[in-house]
Amino acid sequence: MSNLESTEISYHRLLKRQIRKSLPPELADNPDIQEFLTSVNQAYLEFQDDLARVEHILEQSSGELFKTNNELSRIAQEKTEEAASTSKRLEEVVSSITEVLVQLDANGDFIYLNNAWEVVTGYKVSDSLGKPWLDFFPSGSEGVFEALFNSEIFEIEDSIKIRTADNTEKWLGISLRHHISSTAIHTGYIGTIVDISQRVESERKLKSYMRDLEKINAELDQFAYVVSHDLKAPLRAINNLSEWIEEDITHLLEGDTKEQFKLLRGRVHRMEGLINGILSYSRAGRIKTAKERFLVKTLVDELCDTLSMKQSTRFQLDGDPKLELVSEKITLSQILQNLISNGIKYNDKPDILITIGWTESDSAVEFYVKDNGPGIKEEFHERIFVIFQTLQARDEVESTGVGLAIVKKIVDEKGGIIRVESSMGEGTTFYFSWPKIETKEIE
Numbered sequence: 001m002s003n004l005e006s007t008e009i010s011y012h013r014l015l016k017r018q019i020r021k022s023l024p025p026e027l028a029d030n031p032d033i034q035e036f037l038t039s040v041n042q043a044y045l046e047f048q049d050d051l052a053r054v055e056h057i058l059e060q061s062s063g064e065l066f067k068t069n070n071e072l073s074r075i076a077q078e079k080t081e082e083a084a085s086t087s088k089r090l091e092e093v094v095s096s097i098t099e100v101l102v103q104l105d106a107n108g109d110f111i112y113l114n115n116a117w118e119v120v121t122g123y124k125v126s127d128s129l130g131k132p133w134l135d136f137f138p139s140g141s142e143g144v145f146e147a148l149f150n151s152e153i154f155e156i157e158d159s160i161k162i163r164t165a166d167n168t169e170k171w172l173g174i175s176l177r178h179h180i181s182s183t184a185i186h187t188g189y190i191g192t193i194v195d196i197s198q199r200v201e202s203e204r205k206l207k208s209y210m211r212d213l214e215k216i217n218a219e220l221d222q223f224a225y226v227v228s229h230d231l232k233a234p235l236r237a238i239n240n241l242s243e244w245i246e247e248d249i250t251h252l253l254e255g256d257t258k259e260q261f262k263l264l265r266g267r268v269h270r271m272e273g274l275i276n277g278i279l280s281y282s283r284a285g286r287i288k289t290a291k292e293r294f295l296v297k298t299l300v301d302e303l304c305d306t307l308s309m310k311q312s313t314r315f316q317l318d319g320d321p322k323l324e325l326v327s328e329k330i331t332l333s334q335i336l337q338n339l340i341s342n343g344i345k346y347n348d349k350p351d352i353l354i355t356i357g358w359t360e361s362d363s364a365v366e367f368y369v370k371d372n373g374p375g376i377k378e379e380f381h382e383r384i385f386v387i388f389q390t391l392q393a394r395d396e397v398e399s400t401g402v403g404l405a406i407v408k409k410i411v412d413e414k415g416g417i418i419r420v421e422s423s424m425g426e427g428t429t430f431y432f433s434w435p436k437i438e439t440k441e442i443e
Contacts, residue, residue: 100193102176106186108133108149120172120195122165137162145176148189154178159196171200239265292329296365297321299329300356303337313344318357325365325436332434335410336369338403339430343371364416364436370429376422384420407432 100120103112109132113125121136128136134145137160144160147153155177164170176191246261296319304315325332336356343354355370376384385408411418411432418432 098194102189102191102193103179104133104176104189106188108145108189111188117193120164120170120193121162148176148178151178151186159200169197170195171197291327293324293326294329295321296323296325296358299333300336303333303340304354304356307337307340307344312350313352313354316353316355318355319359323358323360323365325434327434327436331410335407335432335434336367338407339369342403343369343373343428347371347373349373360436364433366431366433368429368431370427372427375424375426376420376428377424378422381420381422385418 097114098116098119100116101112101114102110102117105111110129113128115125117123117125117128123136144158145156148156155175157173157175159171159173161169161171173194173196174191175193176189178186179188179190181187242261242264246258297317300317300319307313340354340356344352349372353372356367357370358365358367360366385404408418411434414435416433416435418430420428420430422428
């Protein structure tokens, strides 16, 4: 007999005994009651089956829940460790910041300070928290923060000198503003404090150096003027004396002697030109002229009229005739005049053509001056900008070798670039950039 059948009989007997105890004897012994007992037993067995299935399902669900709970516990542990690691890294970052991070409550008392506070001021963070902001700043500085604390302004940035815990003076750069929560509630103030003592000291020294430099430059200008005047005086005397001697002995001068007197005066004029060139070079880029508004074309036209020669010289302009510039007109004119003069002076063509062009970029105006002269060998493209350097003997073409050096010095001072392009026999083109100055700057 199977276990199931044994169980069924056991259950059946149990049911029959229990029911018979509950029923009257005449009903309990009735044969028809057997059919009823069989039905009850069947229902009881089906209930047991359903209960077993439910228990099995609950067991499976319990296992899955246990597994899920373990996984969630593992994830929660990982997230907790990750959050702790992130918090630690954040604390390390905050501790390494050289700026003081500040948070005040609505009353202006410290509620947060990072470790930089101790480095900058010498006061301990633990001793400073809960104390008013103004307790750590010198008397008289209240007015700096009064407008902020009274909500008249939203943010302030200022420099204040304080005395630290070890009784030394420091300059602090302070930035402080209102802190508004996500619910639009004013909770206090947040900001930063930076030690700017070194920067303030550097600025003080720089101003002192600038004053000294201006004084030295003024003295150098005076010295250059006096020296040039003292040097040119005897040169003019030599020139005058040579002319007087030549007039007195004109009837005795012949051949080479007369030519040597002319050569003597030429050397005197060259020496005077060199002195003037040195003086101009020393002042180039340092002497600031007034800025003014002008049309570039008008400036170039004036230069062309001034430099037009009896020799056949033609000027060609290539640029926007309406381009207006706000800059040092005299200085720009000096550069263009020098380049145009060189294009004429060193030209070997019977018909001289000088082209002056300009184009505008975002930050500068690009100029060029082109001639149809003999050209310059590439090996001399850098040398021509060196003071006193000339490509032709001074006896052939009188030159001090200062002009292009002055041009380069001025362009360099302006932050521009000058360069040369040339092909032998086809002429030379000088390019240079000139910074633009916004109209609002002159206004």
